[in-house]
Amino acid sequence: MIQRMIGLAAVAGLMTGCAAMQSTKMKQAVSANVTEKVDSKYTGPKRRVGVVDFDNKTAYGQNRLGGAAADILITELVKTGKFVVVERDKLNKLMDEQKLGMTGAIDSTTAAQMGKVLGLNAIVTGAISNFGVNTTGSDYLITQTKRQVAQATVDIRVVDAETGQVLYADSGKGEAKSGSGSFLGMGTKGGYNEGLEGEALRAAVSQLVENITSQINKKPWSCRVAEVEGPTVYIDAGSESGMENGQKLMVFKLGREIKSPTTGLVIGRTEEKLGELVLEEVMDSMSKGRMKGAARAPSSGDLARMAN
Template sequence: MIVRFLCFISLFILVSFLIGCATIEKPELKKIDEKPKISKTIQNEKNNLNLKRGLKRKVAIARFTNETKYGQSFFIDGNNDRIGKQAVDILSSKLVETDKFILIERADLDKINKELRMENYEPLKNMADFLIVGSVSEFGRKDQGEVGIFSRTKRQIAFAKVYVRLIDVRSGQILYSEEGDGEAFSEAGTVFGVGERAGYDSSLNDKALEAAITNLASNIIENLLDRPWRSYILGYEDGSLIIAGGKLQNIEIGDFFKVIKEGKKVKNPQTNMMITLPGKEVGTIKAIMMIGETPESEVTLCEIVEGNLQEYISTNNFSGLFIQEKI
């Protein structure tokens, strides 16, 4: 009797030990240490609250398509790209969180214009400074398992790879291109048939895609912030120049701006592209008043501090000029 009891106790301890040895990891994102998750510029501003916020660039995500076989079938048409739309939403969220850009809607622009037509408004026309174009080039799942004498484990893995391009709208030039990848997994296991059994975890798809975009979002933000902010002169009224942009672009009363005369355009025979030579500063203006409540309607009235712009004012032709922040 005592022998049976000791055998039972020994078997119980052995099973308990083997169950404890079965490592079951919770779903998590694969970490990539060499790529920062937070933009360096934004992190520096968080550390120094006295820094003035930079002027906002206007950005639009032109498209983000799923170029893989995953998530596509005969029952989904070309306009119902679920993975591509999800990628647009994730990247849009990352850009909006920075409070550094005016993000202009492109994916659902037709729905906005449909609402405008109900009240006989004109279709929305708001050009972005930069376009982001992207695609999901790899997306899929795989299962891995290990079988021991007493234990069995199963790991579900989802992986994604995305490519993005940053385009200057005025020149059509690709300014920056990069790829990012991400992975997510969940694991379950049993010992002597006791433990968790892994069902299909669809949330891993979302986590893998978010990880891939997060790993390159920081570099997208840095490249956008490296591009100079630019605006244009709309007219001259009652002694003040009227420039596009206002409070929503972080312009403040008292800010100074450079008036730049565009450089000459020449054609590069090697690339067959038109190149704009460096411009020349012809004046300095100061913001004195802002009008408007939306990015489309906002304007700023400025007084001329330095320079002679009379030749442009007399003809009311400012097409050869643009405005940049004076640092």
């Protein structure tokens, strides 16, 4: 009897020691489908871009995923050092005031309004067309395992803020995985890993940034005349866009829209060259200068491009 009690005590001590040495292993992997590269040489100052909240077409995550995808894209665009990205709340406020759609399709009229008011070169929008998380695992007496896989498909469109034309459209797919396991663990498997959502979206969005950059930079850089006071002309581009004192720009007055006779889509606008603007003072987000040899004075909303 005494020997039996000693044996039970030894087993209990062994189990207690094992439980105290409980270990858990975690691992996470991210992968993305590679998209076809579109090459375009970058020229000129930083482009001014707006990113609209993505439309979530899935039954997953409600409105959370659309905002998350837009935030990820904004971060990745800023990291390139080639863009000035307008804050989302400014875009949302403008769209709300103008009673424009908050997500989804951006038509030519909407793009032109946003481009003129906020001085945008391009607008990036899109949709999350597929998203899902698959969880598998096992829960045995001495071992527990869990594996989660999140998959996302993101569709993006780059829209010319002057004409409303779609410059580029593409899809990116991303996947994020996490796994955990425990030996002689006390309790059940861990809960849902929300970080997988962001990782899968980031994997899908990040691969598109290089092509977005190339497509936006195909078109010559431009900015807008913000204000005119006598001989002084203010533009909505400053040092953050790469402007410098003494820089020369050509100013144009935009006229009527030019539409394709086949599709009816706006393909451009008529332009009247007003003359050369020489910058005299450059600030963070704006600059001022004087016109040189102008036929007539420019006005707010006129277009300015780098002089050849």
